[in-house]
Amino acid sequence: MHIRVQREPFDFGEECGRFGQDGRNVGAVVSFLGVVRDDSGDLASMEIEHYPGMTEKALGAIADAAMSRWDLADLLVIHRFGALAPGEAIMMVATAARHRAAAFEAAEFLMDYLKSRAPFWKKEIRREGSAWVQARDDDEAALGRW
Amino acid sequence: MHIRVQREPFDFGEECGRFGQDGRNVGAVVSFLGVVRDDSGDLASMEIEHYPGMTEKALGAIADAAMSRWDLADLLVIHRFGALAPGEAIMMVATAARHRAAAFEAAEFLMDYLKSRAPFWKKEIRREGSAWVQARDDDEAALGRW
Amino acid sequence: MVNVLYFAWVRERIGLPREEIETKAETVADLVAELSGRDARYAAAFADVSALRVALDQQLSEFSAPLNGVREVAFFPPMTGG
Amino acid sequence: MVNVLYFAWVRERIGLPREEIETKAETVADLVAELSGRDARYAAAFADVSALRVALDQQLSEFSAPLNGVREVAFFPPMTGG
Numbered sequence: 095m096h097i098r099v100q101r102e103p104f105d106f107g108e109e110c111g112r113f114g115q116d117g118r119n120v121g122a123v124v125s126f127l128g129v130v131r132d133d134s135g136d137l138a139s140m141e142i143e144h145y146p147g148m149t150e151k152a153l154g155a156i157a158d159a160a161m162s163r164w165d166l167a168d169l170l171v172i173h174r175f176g177a178l179a180p181g182e183a184i185m186m187v188a189t190a191a192r193h194r195a196a197a198f199e200a201a202e203f204l205m206d207y208l209k210s211r212a213p214f215w216k217k218e219i220r221r222e223g224s225a226w227v228q229a230r231d232d233d234e235a236a237l238g239r240w
Numbered sequence: 241m242h243i244r245v246q247r248e249p250f251d252f253g254e255e256c257g258r259f260g261q262d263g264r265n266v267g268a269v270v271s272f273l274g275v276v277r278d279d280s281g282d283l284a285s286m287e288i289e290h291y292p293g294m295t296e297k298a299l300g301a302i303a304d305a306a307m308s309r310w311d312l313a314d315l316l317v318i319h320r321f322g323a324l325a326p327g328e329a330i331m332m333v334a335t336a337a338r339h340r341a342a343a344f345e346a347a348e349f350l351m352d353y354l355k356s357r358a359p360f361w362k363k364e365i366r367r368e369g370s371a372w373v374q375a376r377d378d379d380e381a382a383l384g385r386w
Numbered sequence: 387m388v389n390v391l392y393f394a395w396v397r398e399r400i401g402l403p404r405e406e407i408e409t410k411a412e413t414v415a416d417l418v419a420e421l422s423g424r425d426a427r428y429a430a431a432f433a434d435v436s437a438l439r440v441a442l443d444q445q446l447s448e449f450s451a452p453l454n455g456v457r458e459v460a461f462f463p464p465m466t467g468g
Numbered sequence: 469m470v471n472v473l474y475f476a477w478v479r480e481r482i483g484l485p486r487e488e489i490e491t492k493a494e495t496v497a498d499l500v501a502e503l504s505g506r507d508a509r510y511a512a513a514f515a516d517v518s519a520l521r522v523a524l525d526q527q528l529s530e531f532s533a534p535l536n537g538v539r540e541v542a543f544f545p546p547m548t549g550g
Binding site: 291330354360 | 391466
């Protein structure tokens with residue numbers, strides 16, 4: 095189980111290349127990458143604030159919940175903070191399991207909880223002013239399925 | 241949209257590193273890797289037979305269905321055939337979309353249809369004899385959710 | 387003339403990956419009956435049709451489907467890709 | 469003494485990331501009432517408590533929760549990670 099909270103970029107390809115494929119009981123690996131999107135075309139940067147200390151605890155608790163709910167061979171969470179440019183990788187999760195259902199479900203569970211239960215806040219810095227990203231009702235609702 | 245059916249190995253990390261992250265409207269990338277599992281510990285190799293011609297058509301139709309059902313920026317399917325060793329990569333899918341729900345759903349849809357509708361057959365070559373992998377009832381049942 | 391292809395254990399039981407067949411069978415089921423009558427290997431391969439799938443010109447199809455105009459028929463067990 | 473932390477727009481409205489507070493507030497809600505009374509910046513930050521979340525010693529909690537024994541209180545908007 096690997097959890098990293100960092101300012102530095104990470105290399106999604108490299109992480110995928112070395113994650114979870116060494117056990118002979120791993121049949122399925124799922125990974126998710128979150129990228130800074132620029133819908134309006136005038137995003138200068140995305141600033142991600144977090145709560146050092148609580149962030150690591152919250153991610154650890156979410157990861158523990160996934161490990162105890164599904165039979166996972168391994169699990170990875172990386173989340174960045176600081177100023178990110180459009181197109182940059184924000185975060186990733188990866189799960190390894192015997193079967194695909196567990197790997198997919200655990201990855202979606204991690205994402206749903208990360209979105210609404212890990213203390214990160216995003217601010218969009220645009221040429222025409224800045225704004226905090228609002229939490230979406232359906233992100234909160236997504237927790238209901240677990 | 242990229243579909244490859246090949247005997248040669250592919251590099252999952254490298255594929256993940258270059259897939260789907262160039263559009264400014266991509267916020268979510270999901271990838272799935274299938275690996276040769278050795279549950280009993282005596283698997284010599286996994287032989288994958290396919291139906292050249294039909295395989296490409298079936299994968300193309302499944303990919304088209306995913307592209308028309310979800311708003312995807314890109315989609316990748318790679319499936320190998322021939323003799324594979326335990327731990328080797330069998331196949332992968334990847335999806336890129338604005339939001340995570342579409343990327344996850346499309347990847348799971350691709351996997352469910354690939355499992356039961358693309359003409360591949362797996363044979364396990366064990367020290368104590370060989371056997372064709374049986375289709376699982378729940379693989380067929382998985383199609384019901386789409 | 388129709389090209390008939392066999393995959394996986396169907397291929398192994400029959401002992402051939404493909405053959406050209408001259409047939410008057412009107413449906414897939416007719417063709418299966420005709421092939422099953424040939425010898426024990428074919429009879430074994432087609433013993434339980436519910437365990438088989440059929441593709442006509444590389445499209446999954448039904449055993450009740452007509453064969454007119456079809457150039458390639460493939461028999462195989464349920465697929466196990468992924 | 470309790471350490472009070474502010475994040476995102478709560479931090480921006482109050483103009484501070486953290487402060488040490490001497491308080492006799494028994495619950496989070498009491499502390500919010502006390503802070504809101506300080507000046508317009510605090511009043512603006514805490515105007516709509518339903519838009520806020522609170523963590524006590526780095527665990528998500530409720531505004532009705534007691535403060536005794538708590539060393540760190542954090543106020544922030546709903547989280548938007550991922």
